[in-house]
Amino acid sequence: MFTPVPNPTTKPVPAKFGEQDLIRRSASSITPPAKRQTEVAKLIDVSKCIGCKACQVACLEWNNLTEDVGVNTGVYDNPHDLTENTWTLMRYTEYENAESGNLEWLIRKDGCMHCEDPGCLKACPAPGAIVQYSNGIVDFVHDKCIGCGYCIKGCPFNIPRISKADSKAYKCTLCVDRVAVGQGPACQKACPTQAIVFGTKDEMKQWADHRIKDLKSRGFKNAGLYDPPGVGGTHVMYVLQHADKPQIYASLPNNPSISPIVELWKGATKYAGLAAIGAFAAIGFLHQIVVGPNRVSREDEENAERLTEGKSP
């Protein structure tokens, strides 16, 4: 058993990190802190997940969210997708393993992956609306969010959702408020089977190794850790029975990275565009200086008068 974080005392605990520990801030340049906090991570062991949705309820409860009662559409997934109120969601896949001949019910807890290189933050135009703490947590700051939805376009995992009520973007915060006082996220706390564990990223990788060994011993020879390098690694990681085929887990991207289109948009385009605008303005200015104004002469006016009077100009 991974040793759980003990329950907190009833006394107030000072936050272990805050504003001063930001390493990235959307649409702004900041000086990162001299010393990075130990990176944290949540490890989701799909092979231990029974799909009970306790994490979903814990997320609603802790974050004081109210989701609508929906309908059944022929699957266990409820709600049917992430929403501004559903920050985490169990996604169920019935997978027929051709190799073993067995049916597998793969249940993946979807939610923000807290990328080391967060596409949402890169795409965000509002200064400080998305921040990344040095421990790896990527959080949305709602009073700065303008609801443009660029984060959705930046995210390689299709996670953020815009609220219909206040037009702001919402997603899992990795329970930044709990982590700040030494607790694990609410979903992890509620998970009955330790399919969700939380600790430092190093601890989680070690724990994942331990789990992968067990899975390999049970015939899952491609069991592995999902910590995609395309986004610099993530602070939410999966243990997958079939790490060679992440897409079978309800379309988990095989090799996610920030879309090259977004990179182009937020990189070269931004600089080249402003440069082009500047260049055009400058050329106009130079032309004015060099060529001078194009004025109508007295002669032109006379020619016009003659023309209107029917005379030859």
Added chain:
Amino acid sequence: MSKPEIEAGDSVHPGNPVIVDRYTVAARINHWVTAISLVLLALSGLALFSPALYFLTGLFGGGQLTRIIHPWIGVVLFLSFMGLFFRFFRLNLWERTDSVWMARLRAVLAGDENKLPEVGKYNAGQKMVFWSMSLLILVLITSGIVIWDQYFGPYFTIEQKRIAVLIHSVTAIVAICVWIVHVYAAIWVRGTIGAMTRGQVTGGWAWRHHRKWLRDLVTTGKH
């Protein structure tokens, strides 16, 4: 001789100086609505485009309002530009002499108009502004709708939106550049702005820059 290159409302008032009616009140209002929309769009768009210009959201009451207003101004611009388009497109059709004009761009830039063919109501440069704006605005409104999440979010995939936002940005930059050319030309060619304020230019202006148009007005007896 080709058919006279004049638009409704164009007329010549002999005198000293000669006054030429170039744009009707309706055309001018139409233009300025478009112009203001475009400026506002550029400002709000640039605010969301570059963090360095995010402060411009202050002009619109903050980020959220900027995000809300921008697409609506876009709709206004589009509709307004449609008015301009149908008003002006006929005389903006390309003609052979336009190519000659373009070939002598050096003379154009030097203001040496004697070396250029006589020009109708619009010269080739103006026509290019007209057609490029028409195209750019069409692209902007189309790509803009794809990324207008509040109303059209569910109809497009994220990948489509990524492409759309890139296209929208690039197009907008081009449009701004074209706009700079347009505005600069109006300033550089003195006597032009009056056409869009009072609706009139002097006969000399018309003689110098749009001689064929002036001749056509005189010939057709538009007094």
Added chain:
Amino acid sequence: MTNSWTDIKNADVVWIMGGNAAEAHPCGFKWVTEAKAERGAKLMVVDPRFNRSAAMADHYAPIRSGSDIAFLSAIVNYLVSNDKIHKEYVRHYTNAAFIVKDEFGFDEGLFTGYDESKRSYDRSSWEYKFGPDGFAIRDMTLEDPRCVFQLMKKHFAQYTPELVERICGTPKDKFLKVAEWVASTANGERAMTIMYALGWTQHTHGAQNIRTAAMIQLLCGNIGIPGGGVNALRGHSNVQGITDVGTLTAAIPGYLALPTEREPTLESHLAKRTFKPLTPNQTSYWQNYRKFYVSFLKTQFGANATPDNEFGYNYLPKLDGIYDCIKMFDLMHQGKTNGLLCQGFNPLMAIPNSNKSREALSKLKFLVSMDPIETDTVRFWENFGEFNNVDPAKIQTEVFMLPVTSFAEEEGSVTNSSRCIQWKWKAADPYFESRTDIEILSDLFVRMRKMYEKDGGKGKDAILAVNWSYKDPLHPSVEELLTELNGSALSDLKNADGKVVRAAGQRLASFAEMRDDGSTNGSMWIYTGVYGPNGNFAQRRDNADPSGLGVFPGWGFSWPANRRIQYNRASADPSGKPWSEAKKYMYWNGERWTGPDVPDYIPTIPPERAVGPFIMNAEGVSRLWVRGLMADGPFPVHMEPFESPVPNLVFPKLKGNPVARAFKYDLEALGTSKDFPIVGTTYRLTEHFHYWTKSVHANAVMQPEFFVEMSEQLAKEKGIRHGQMVRIWSKRGEVKGKAVVTKRLKPFMVDGKTVHEVGLPLNFGFIGETKKASPINGLTSAIGDSNSQTPEFKAFLVNIEPIAGPAA
């Protein structure tokens, strides 16, 4: 549970059948994942559906609902015929060696003594052969053809893997893998736990399902050892507690019996239950039944219980039969009941054949509901369209709703499946006018007693004799009640030397201190010690586990005597040594029995005395053959459900359990496989808790709407699209829900015939936050198990069709 939740981590093989622990017991299931992850345990799941537990399993085998006995019997046969049993355990710790009476026999699925007209057995021939010394005769070589072992071998021989495939629809190879994994634990080195729940009990032969499982565990030597056991997973946080306190109509607390009509005196009652040892030297702990019974009577009637009046035995009602809720509703349906008090009970949803229930409730004069939430039952009279289609004008039942505090708004104890009594503290103040159950019932009792005092009436003496000496009669405290359950010394208790071992007024530390002379009280002997002289042990929260075996001796209090694994003497061999170092638990250290747990044994009896480890049994050993203790036979027999898609392949004459409890109304409400070719089974979903959480918003979000699970093949056959509305109907009623078409259900090939099964979650109704639905029990039958009366919720026949309209 024979073992505990935390002990499951010691298992080498975890077998889940007749339950879906991951679905219904997610928190307890963590110990399965622990066993897998930290011990390398193998998990196998046998179930009609590839369920949430199966998703975690190393091996899954499908089985048609209701055919469990055939499957389990074939495992017995596999173990016995392949000699894969734990021989020493079987020889010394089971009744394998006992010789059975010559009159006992078995033919065509029936045991000797069957009376078809009464649908019951005369069990007199189901007995051992006794020697002249009065003790049962044994053959320790297990070779006598009349010994239990040989009878068993013969009885189960026909249950082959091929037969399993024909009856259960379980592919032979999948069955054999289960058998092999079971057999891998028949050696004292490895252990297997069996986890089951209502998937085994809710059949007309439910008790026999569990018995067969117990036999398998005994043959493997898996009872009494860490990581072993037959573990019943209880479906409510406190359903173990509610069973312990004897809320069944024929029981009083602590698994003692209410008297029957044929037991007019205390002595006549005790004579039938104070079992004498059947072999020499045995403890036969039920010899102490008298002490527990008298102590119970002393609590119940206080000073009114004296030796002269048989401690108030005459005040107890004498039963003429059992009055479980199905019987109650049958009587109600016959118009023989005036009023019903539902305490935390939603019978319209919970009991079978909702249409019958609805008609029965309509015949009441009054209905009282004590509940923290509004139940569907209290609105049975209201028209909810197709979901509860009644005419309110025709129903005269007066309904009272008494709001009760919820679990978090009151203090008290709950007892979990591990038999562990744990205290809970009040977390919030009650809402508005709600009161605790204790307050409401006390108020009711005090008022009724006043009326009896004033007006008299039937049973007046008994009512007035009840001991109600609480400080505040209207508000008995939970401490007072726990003290009553625990028991106290009423006068100084002296040992044989005359020394006072427990002073008058002190609470008892153990049921061993109980006396039969009226000097002790205590209404539930098995709980004695929870609130002994050293305080309330239910409140203990020491999570130290010195042995590392998940014993946690300082956490709460596990009855009996804070024992975490029952029958734990069996973890050592007859000489008192552990069977293996791997399974070392309780052992003889030369002076006494020791180990991490409380020995289930007299701690100072040396192994040489050959006292069996199953001290509650008169045999001193466990029973592979159960004499007359079960209504439907000493051995299990393959019986089809009352509604089955196929005839009984082994015993064609048997239609259902020949002695199942069946009322006329219910027998007439059975459908045939011609009209209803599809097997239906009900279960609950992890997102919901029974019929309660449909009233909780967050739970409703997680599973918002009733659905029916079916195979892709059935959907195709019936033209049902994924997510489409379908109608499901049985002989008794119909429901409508969304189709969940899934690969997790596959048709069964049963003796050459394709049998489809559909899964019907039970959590939905017409009250609450979820989408409205008809009660699922509109489909089910009220015919009950012959031993427990539990209805056959898990196997019945239905038909299904799509409802025109767009898929959601």
